[in-house]
Amino acid sequence: MPAKLYSIPGSHPAMAGRLMLERKGIPYKRVDLIAAAHKPILKALRFSGSTVPAIKLEDGRKIQGTREIARVLDEIVPEPPLFPADPEARAKVEEAERWGDEVLQSMPRRIAWQAIDRNREGMAGFLEDAKLPVPKGLALKTAGPIIKAEQKINNSTEDTVRADLAALPGAIDKVDAYIADGVLNGAEPNAADYQIAVSTRLLLNFEDLAPLLEGRPAADHARRIVPDFPGHVPPALPADWLAPVVAATAS
Numbered sequence: 001m002p003a004k005l006y007s008i009p010g011s012h013p014a015m016a017g018r019l020m021l022e023r024k025g026i027p028y029k030r031v032d033l034i035a036a037a038h039k040p041i042l043k044a045l046r047f048s049g050s051t052v053p054a055i056k057l058e059d060g061r062k063i064q065g066t067r068e069i070a071r072v073l074d075e076i077v078p079e080p081p082l083f084p085a086d087p088e089a090r091a092k093v094e095e096a097e098r099w100g101d102e103v104l105q106s107m108p109r110r111i112a113w114q115a116i117d118r119n120r121e122g123m124a125g126f127l128e129d130a131k132l133p134v135p136k137g138l139a140l141k142t143a144g145p146i147i148k149a150e151q152k153i154n155n156s157t158e159d160t161v162r163a164d165l166a167a168l169p170g171a172i173d174k175v176d177a178y179i180a181d182g183v184l185n186g187a188e189p190n191a192a193d194y195q196i197a198v199s200t201r202l203l204l205n206f207e208d209l210a211p212l213l214e215g216r217p218a219a220d221h222a223r224r225i226v227p228d229f230p231g232h233v234p235p236a237l238p239a240d241w242l243a244p245v246v247a248a249t250a251s
């Protein structure tokens with residue numbers, strides 16, 4: 001039995017899980033779950049946590065969380081490595097990976113649940129390559145309560161998303177700095193490349209936010225590491241929320 005990767009449509013950490021499995025050449029079957037409903041389903045499948053990516057390995061071991069996944073995959077399939085062998089270089093990659101997980105990752109997630117609520121066309125894009133247990137039309141028609149549930153799960157509110165949009169220009173500067181320092185975008189992708197690029201690649205799918213990244217090293221890096229990320233969200237967020245992003249784009 002190949003490994004099983006549990007995902008939800010549009011999940012950027014699940015995309016990191018997927019890309020790391022592919023990098024290691026580990027065969028897997030992707031199982032798409034419906035957002036919010038995925039939490040009790042993962043519990044029923046006896047995963048200890050409620051987040052995707054969640055992977056059941058060929059040997060039955062269950063792993064969850066992009067950082068744990070990177071380490072376990074390196075342990076079971078050492079080549080090509082997801083972390084540098086040199087301890088100092090590894091520490092830098094781990095620091096970038098931690099920031100990518102603990103700080104950057106939740107920004108596009110919180111923003112996405114507000115944007116999709118305001119423009120449902122955006123939701124359809126994320127379902128493009130999904131294999132859901134219900135017809136896509138039905139999933140879209142019944143998306144309202146799922147969006148509200150996900151906003152609650154992720155603390156996606158007007159206030160948190162305004163704060164994310166204010167912090168986003170600084171976050172993209174930080175990604176560019178990691179690239180300039182050689183922590184990201186080396187010849188061989190590392191765990192931090194996957195962790196960070198899935199977030200920046202998801203941001204590129206938002207018409208409201210792509211201009212902040214376009215033409216910058218962070219955008220080239222995102223497209224190199226994550227060539228395809230289904231989804232396109234037309235303009236959705238209120239102009240006053242976007243003011244810090246627009247100001248940073250113009251400067």
Ligand SMILES: N[C@@H](CCC(=O)N[C@@H](CS)C(=O)NCC(=O)O)C(=O)O
Binds near residue numbers: 039101105
């Ligand atoms: N930071 C963790 C968690 C990922 C995460 O929060 N995934 C979201 C979907 S994008 C999720 O499953 N949320 C459900 C929950 O928070 O219970 C990781 O990198 O694996």
